[in-house]
Amino acid sequence: MGSCAGSAAGDWDEEEAKVDWDRRLLRRVLGYFMPSWRRGLVMLVLMAVGAVLGLVPALVTKALLDYLARPGGHLSHLALLIGAGVGAMVVGGLLVYAQSYIEAGISQGIMFELRRQLYDRLLGQSVGYFTESRTGEVMSRISNDVAGIQDVVSKAVFGMASNLLVLPATLVLMVLLDWRLTLLLPLLVMPWVVESSRRIARWTYQARQETQEQLGRMTAYLQEALGISGILLIKAFVQQQVERARFHRMNTELRRLQLREARIERRFDMLMEALEALAPAVFWLFGGYLVLRGEATIGTVVTFVVLLMGRLSMSVIDLAKLHVNVTGSLALFQRLFEVLDQPVAVSDAPAALSLAECRGVVAFENVTFAYGSGSRRVLHDVSFEIQPGQLVAIVGPTGAGKSTVTYLVARFYDPQHGRVLVDGHDVRELTLTSLGGHIGIVFQDTFLFHTSIGDNLRYARPEASDDQLIAAAKAAYLHDFIVSLPDGYQTLVGERGHRLSGGEKQRLAIARAILKDPAILILDEATSHLDTVSEHLIQAALAPLFNGRTSLVIAHRLSTILAADLILVFDHGRLVEQGTHSELVELGGLYARLYERQFLTQAAETPLSPAPPL
Numbered sequence: 001m002g003s004c005a006g007s008a009a010g011d012w013d014e015e016e017a018k019v020d021w022d023r024r025l026l027r028r029v030l031g032y033f034m035p036s037w038r039r040g041l042v043m044l045v046l047m048a049v050g051a052v053l054g055l056v057p058a059l060v061t062k063a064l065l066d067y068l069a070r071p072g073g074h075l076s077h078l079a080l081l082i083g084a085g086v087g088a089m090v091v092g093g094l095l096v097y098a099q100s101y102i103e104a105g106i107s108q109g110i111m112f113e114l115r116r117q118l119y120d121r122l123l124g125q126s127v128g129y130f131t132e133s134r135t136g137e138v139m140s141r142i143s144n145d146v147a148g149i150q151d152v153v154s155k156a157v158f159g160m161a162s163n164l165l166v167l168p169a170t171l172v173l174m175v176l177l178d179w180r181l182t183l184l185l186p187l188l189v190m191p192w193v194v195e196s197s198r199r200i201a202r203w204t205y206q207a208r209q210e211t212q213e214q215l216g217r218m219t220a221y222l223q224e225a226l227g228i229s230g231i232l233l234i235k236a237f238v239q240q241q242v243e244r245a246r247f248h249r250m251n252t253e254l255r256r257l258q259l260r261e262a263r264i265e266r267r268f269d270m271l272m273e274a275l276e277a278l279a280p281a282v283f284w285l286f287g288g289y290l291v292l293r294g295e296a297t298i299g300t301v302v303t304f305v306v307l308l309m310g311r312l313s314m315s316v317i318d319l320a321k322l323h324v325n326v327t328g329s330l331a332l333f334q335r336l337f338e339v340l341d342q343p344v345a346v347s348d349a350p351a352a353l354s355l356a357e358c359r360g361v362v363a364f365e366n367v368t369f370a371y372g373s374g375s376r377r378v379l380h381d382v383s384f385e386i387q388p389g390q391l392v393a394i395v396g397p398t399g400a401g402k403s404t405v406t407y408l409v410a411r412f413y414d415p416q417h418g419r420v421l422v423d424g425h426d427v428r429e430l431t432l433t434s435l436g437g438h439i440g441i442v443f444q445d446t447f448l449f450h451t452s453i454g455d456n457l458r459y460a461r462p463e464a465s466d467d468q469l470i471a472a473a474k475a476a477y478l479h480d481f482i483v484s485l486p487d488g489y490q491t492l493v494g495e496r497g498h499r500l501s502g503g504e505k506q507r508l509a510i511a512r513a514i515l516k517d518p519a520i521l522i523l524d525e526a527t528s529h530l531d532t533v534s535e536h537l538i539q540a541a542l543a544p545l546f547n548g549r550t551s552l553v554i555a556h557r558l559s560t561i562l563a564a565d566l567i568l569v570f571d572h573g574r575l576v577e578q579g580t581h582s583e584l585v586e587l588g589g590l591y592a593r594l595y596e597r598q599f600l601t602q603a604a605e606t607p608l609s610p611a612p613p614l
Contacts, residue, residue, distance in 0.1 A: 136220025
């Protein structure tokens, strides 16, 4: 017995918690309407006037029926009543037009703000957030989920407000006409509507949430499969049939969920249609009884059952449908708020400093880092210092932690232990904008936007002049290639720069870094996609760029490493050696073994050509 009582109490607590959560969620949704409260107030006034004017046709109908039921009368009086009804309908139509215009402005403003907040929040997330999330699912929140709530914002909320005004106005007139007929409403109509809408709303919420989740998974899959990299992989391994089957399974599951959502909606419609059929019959029976006893006029009963009852039932049913729709759409809002409430792992400290000038001193103090709370450590107690203007090569086996070092300097991530310093400042104490403004990066996998070569170059420095653009391209030995193209610097590069070769993309990325003119330069295997001649051209172009700035270069090329002032050797996340090339070879450790096995073989296989004149 106690167990049953405990179980019931637990269920009650769980239900109360859910109701409280739904209320807080609804209050948060309604908060998006607050910036438009003035226009919303105008809307409410127009709705209230419209609700009152909507009663005029009912009053006119009653007066007409009762007037015509008596012998005699004048046509002018009849015309006056009809004119009043037509006039009320015309004014009501104008009010509806004004309401729709204001409604569109408010709803589109809310959609705009939601998209802005989502995009701003996503841009503010750390790199780690995007490595753990599928791009398509993130995009689905902005596109599919926001689109899914548009009807709720534009129609449901305003529709609910309108019906909440129509309902009391209609009830007041019904009571004034005949309180006995009105008394049937709470006994017959309300319990049916309230209980039905409550249950259907709960089913709709769950169904809509599952549908949007499946839609997000499908969007993520399509973004991967139909991107240029994905489609090349599919065709290279002749996996079209496999991918068709995979999409068919996902599409079938989405259809099943959408059909279930449609069945739930249709079930509610059937219940409301049954109510619309049965309720008038009861009211006609009782109203007819009152007319036969001489306690009501025909005009009163006809107006009550045909017009007011229809108007009331329409409002009640609309409110029930809107309740179902709004409750179901809370699932979409919840998905949006999950993104908006996602904590930002890397952000500006409350009193962050702006680094106006940067000398380029970079230091690690006992830095330990892992990419996730349960992940293995990528760096273990790493310490080193780089002086301004030094060219530093970072070497080591695959997975040693080389790229992670550069990510921490640029503050794509924060270490769990230790400090990363730039000019003596912990990078966590600097604003992200000022820190990033002094760092130029050329990634191993060059990304270019689907726009012109000139626009991709200016991404590093939007205010750069044409002369500065050309100078950067010449420094990267790219200018002659660009001007040989039909559209020159206005040539479109294609998605991810697919119209350019790997070497051309790398040189464009290096030209972009040159244009930025940063104090700290990071090259993450920046010459890995170049042939020997192209690489030697880039090495010659980078030589003056390295002068006067701190440069961290991750490279497997001997030519880059030999030019370094300092070599940092990593193995399994630890800094095991550091020094110049000659010092490390003499030491006879890991670097010496890498030099003998990899670098000497590379030098023998790909002898360097003479450097071009600068």
